[in-house]
Amino acid sequence: MSLSATDVAVIGAGPVGCVAAIALARRGSRVTLLDATPVGKRLAGEWLHPAAVRLLNELGVPLPPSSSRESARGFVVYPEDGSDPIELAYPDGRSGLTCEHHVLVAWLRGVAGGTPGLVIRTDVRVTRxxxxxxxxxxxxxxxxxxxAPLIVGADGRGSVARRSLGLPDGREAVSMMASVRLTGVRLPFEGFGHVCLGGPGPVVITRIAPDAVRICLDIPPSNDRDFRSSPTLIHRYEAAVPASLRPAFREAMTHDTIEWAANQRRPRRDFGRPGLALVGDAAGHCHPLTATGMTTGFLDVDQLAKSRSFEDYRRHRTSRSLGPELLAEALHRLFSRSDPASLALRQSVYSTWRRNARERERTMRLLSGDDVGLFSFGQSFLSAAGGAATRRGGLFATGLAPWLGWLGRSVAPRVLARGVSFL
Ligand SMILES: Cc1cc2nc3c(=O)[nH]c(=O)nc-3n(C[C@H](O)[C@H](O)[C@H](O)COP(=O)(O)OP(=O)(O)OC[C@H]3O[C@@H](n4cnc5c(N)ncnc54)[C@H](O)[C@@H]3O)c2cc1C
Structure with a gap:
């Protein structure tokens, strides 16, 4: 049986697919948005950077009601040595938002369903x-x-659209995320995401609704099955959690259901072909520490809607994806490792952030998607490496060679493969 013809078929009504369908319908196309399931609860993105909020505003997509969202002004990093937390606010007083994932997706599906020219179906699994x-x-x-003359693959990490292009899966496991939800607590810095170091991996704490806070523990790969038990997680991560939140953290980890998600990475090299464009996680994804997945996906959609050809779309998104991808990879490495070189680099980053407002701003412009230039990323990295080397008596004495090797291995092939400009 054949469904009626349409101008655009969007596969996947997650956050990015919904925004893609709305953007393309608002430009006058007849759009059919397809998904296999009704909205369900899962551990996934809940933080939108200011660039994503701006795009929703430009598209005329109303934000979820204030009773279910919170404003996001930036991040506060808690160093592992117990020194004062470092505030990294978004530049120019701008803000993003946070919202529980299932609430956000249900809201966007509702907006999509009310958009003229857009039909949404949530009972169809795309097979190829x-x-x-x-x-x-x-x-x-x-x-x-x-x-449809245009098919948009917004079907997430396991994308069928991507598979249909004959592309290799290319996903790499990075770590696991364990999470609990707290109610009735106040955050030390309300309005900010808290990135707390000192555990086996970073702990990220965010208010996700007026009455709810989420704590996410990044768990390195381990063969030790006991590592994931609730008492072990409490034991290994509790010291990194700010003292005022520890009783609620212990309580939730002991009595509530712990939610789990796999953190994976797939470099964003492939964006589809003429007539079939990949957006969001289907195009690629990185570790969620920098909370850039949905913002990156919305920026894909914005570019797709503006582009005159697939090549135009591919070129723009290829060059603009690399900076955020490298930042996510570098920060996750930096915040998860405890070898002397990484500790020295971390101290250098803390001290640069503490004394240099311009460097804090550069980090936040990179993080928020405003600045995607590799040049900025490289400058930040080299300034931190330089600081670490000065403190410890030279690059090789500090043991930074593996880090520089990582930079070379990560950047050079990707720049060559993608023809990316540094500016
Ligand atoms: C623990 C964790 C925390 C994260 N935190 C953040 C954060 O704070 N901020 C952020 O921006 N990002 C974050 N992310 C990443 C973010 O969740 C993703 O980038 C985002 O969900 C991608 O959206 P998407 O619409 O591309 O894909 P998805 O959200 O995966 O949606 C894909 C949709 O396609 C549908 N689908 C799949 N296959 C088919 C099929 N064959 N037929 C029909 N439908 C199909 C699915 O049902 C789903 O609705 C996090 C990820 C994890 C794992």
Whole structure:
């Protein structure tokens, strides 16, 4: 059986697919948005940087009601040595927002459903894409097809659209995330995400609703099965959690269900082909420490809607994805490792942030998606490496060679493969 023809078929009604469908329908296309499931609860993105909020405003997408969201003014980093927390506010007083993932997706699906020219179906699992035809299965096994001149693959990390292009999966496991939700607590810095170091991996604490706070523990890969038990997690991570939150943290870790998610990485090298564009996690993703997944996906959508050709879209997004990707990778490495070189680099980063307002601003411009230049990333990295080397008597004495090796291995091939400009 064939569904009616449409101008655009968007596969996946997650946050990025919904925004893609809304953006393309607002430009006058007839859009069909397809998903296999109704909105469910899962541990995923809850933080939108200011660039994402600006794009929603430009598209005329109303924000979720204030009773279910919080404003996000930046991050506060708690060094592992117990020294004062470091505040990294977004430049120019701007703010992003936080919202529980399922609340945000339900809201965006609601907006999509009310957009003229947009039809949303949440009972169809896409099985493959052949040329310009999407093949789907309905709940009871009935097959359907839908043809469209433009197909958008917004179907997340396990994307069928991506598989249909014959691309290798390319996902790499990085770590696990364990999370609990706290109620009735006050954060030391309300309005800020708290990144707390000193555990086996960073702990990220965010208010996600007026009455709820989320604590996420980044858990390095381990063969030790006991590592993931609640008493072990409390024991290993509690000291990194700010003292005022420890009783609630212990209580939730002991009595509530711990939510889990796998943190993976897939470099954003492939954006599809003419007639089939990949957006959001389907195009690639990085560790969630920098909370850039949805913002990056919304920026994909913005570029796709503006581009005159697929090549135009591919070129723009290829060059603009690398900076945020490297920042996420570098910060996760920096905040997770305890070898002397990483500790020296971390101390150098803290001291640069503490004394240099311009460096704090540069970090936040990179993080928020305002500045995606590799030049800025490289400058920040080299200034931190220089600081570490000065403190410890030279690059090799500090043991920074592996870090510089990582930089070379990460940047050089990607720049060459993508033809990325440094500016
Ligand atoms: C622990 C964790 C924390 C994170 N925190 C943040 C954060 O704070 N901020 C941030 O920006 N990002 C964060 N991220 C990343 C963020 O969750 C993702 O970048 C974001 O969800 C990607 O959106 P998407 O729409 O591209 O894909 P998804 O959210 O994966 O949505 C894909 C949709 O496609 C549908 N689908 C899949 N396959 C099919 C099929 N075959 N047929 C039909 N439908 C299909 C799915 O049902 C789903 O609705 C985090 C990720 C993790 C794991």
């Amino acid at each position: 894409v052949v040329d310009q035809t999407v093949h789907c299965l309905r709940q009871f096994g009935e097959s359907e097809t839908l043809s």
